Amino acid sequence: MANWIPLWLHKLSSPPVFYRFAGSLRPWAITLAVLLGVIALYGGLVLAPSDYQQGNDYRIIFIHVPCAWMSLFIYGVMGVAAFIALVWRIKLAEVIAMASAPIGAAFTFITLVTGSLWGERMWGTWWTWDARLTSELVLLFLYLGVIALYHSFEDRRQGARTAAFLALIGIINVPIVHFSVNWWNTLHQGSTIRLLGPSTIATSMLWPLLTMMAATKLYYIASLFGRARVDLLTLESGKDWVRQIAQNEVRG
Amino acid sequence: MNPTRQRRLTIIIAILVAFTVAAALVVYALQQNMNYLFTPSQVQAGDASSYKTFRLGGMVKSGSIQRAGDSLKVTFTVVDAGGAMPVEYIGILPDLFRENQSVIATGHMDGARFVATEVLAKHDETYMPKELKDAMAKAHAGKHIDEASNQDKQQL
Structure with missing residues (x-):
């Protein structure tokens, strides 16, 4: 391992260390995710005022937008993990990349469905082939491709490395999804929340949105850690540390 | 970093750069060709003349909406900064359709007016x-x- 990688990160990449670390963090993440999710839903569906233009129909934003952010964020994580897996062949990076794919696919699917419902009410159509909608659909297909490729190999590590390649190439689609509303004339509106410059949403509507964003992030962590733990146990099933855990389980 | 990793890093970065350049060129080309909609001034400048059906986008001019008494026929004017286009549509309009709202109409030209088969409302962010x-x-x-x-x- 190159010496510029911090020691703690190096240690964390060892399967037994990560297994214990993820196991201790997971309950906190899931508890916080549920708590913040409930607060955000109450804030968004009950406390937030109705919109001047869209009335109450805009409230689907509190599901649609955080899920859309997650669909891109998880792809980013998957791409970086895939890159590390391809260059350094770290087992944990392969596991993280492959465990992220189904979670990201689920968020992308929810984004497309809620967007379709919203579009029917506001635009007057369930679907249209504008750049934002199309590129988000491509994102779903990329996720599904990564999952399918991973499972089409007998050897799981071989499958993970091949699928990691697709995951890495597909990361080019992430900026395309994000900037599609600026690069083309689209039916979909532009970004409301901007990191640079003022956001165009009232504060009473903004806080539930940001709370939901935190909740979805924490849910991702919890779900990823759960999946990664199972994958690590399967991959390392012959190793001493796994046998130790199995023996403890039997005795307990 | 050992030579094997160095080589893998170089190969993967080279592939990634190649794909990024390819994607950037595709995006650049599509920006020229892939128009989801044309504005009235673009249509009047002849940009849409190669299309039989296309989408017209712009704001509904205030005071221009006229509904027929005996049918679902609606006529209104779509404007942008530099042009205006009369639109005719028979059908049910989305709830957000109103004066000064951005709309996207799919249809074709019939002389100087645009006959729409579908009208969608666009809302801002x-x-x-x-x-x-x-x-x-x-x-x-x-x-x-x-x-x-x-x-x-x-x-x-």
């Missing part, structure tokens, strides 16, 4: 309560009056 919108509209109107009076002063 701004979300705020109605009270705030009214307050802002009032403040905005006040500013206009100030500007107008300033201009009057300058003229005097």
Whole structure:
């Protein structure tokens, strides 16, 4: 391992260390995710005022937008993990990349469905082939491709490395999804929340949105850690540390 | 970093750069060709003349909506900064359709007017309560009056 990688990160990449670390963090993440999710839903569906233009129909934003952010964020994580897996062949990076794919696919699917419902009410159509909608659909297909490729190999590590390649190439689609509303004339509106410059949403509507964003992030962590733990146990099933855990389980 | 990893890193970065360049070129080319919609001024400039059906996008001019008494036929004018286009549509309009709303109509040209087969409403990325919108509209109107009076002063 190159010496510029911090020691703690190096240690964390060892399967037994990560297994214990993820196991201790997971309950906190899931508890916080549920708590913040409930607060955000109450804030968004009950406390937030109705919109001047869209009335109450805009409230689907509190599901649609955080899920859309997650669909891109998880792809980013998957791409970086895939890159590390391809260059350094770290087992944990392969596991993280492959465990992220189904979670990201689920968020992308929810984004497309809620967007379709919203579009029917506001635009007057369930679907249209504008750049934002199309590129988000491509994102779903990329996720599904990564999952399918991973499972089409007998050897799981071989499958993970091949699928990691697709995951890495597909990361080019992430900026395309994000900037599609600026690069083309689209039916979909532009970004409301901007990191640079003022956001165009009232504060009473903004806080539930940001709370939901935190909740979805924490849910991702919890779900990823759960999946990664199972994958690590399967991959390392012959190793001493796994046998130790199995023996403890039997005795307990 | 050992030579094997160094080599893998170089190969993967080279592939990634190649794909990024390819994607950038595709995006650049599509920006020229892939138009989801044309604005009235683009249509009048002849940009849409190679298409039989296309989408027309712009704002519904206030006071231009006319509904037929005996059918679902609606006529209105779509405007952008530099042009206006009369539109005819038979059918049910989305809830958001109203004066000064952005709309996207799919259809074809029939002489100088545009016959739409589908009309979609576009909304912007701004979300705020109605009270705030009214307050802002009032403040905005006040500013206009100030500007107008300033201009009057300058003229005097």
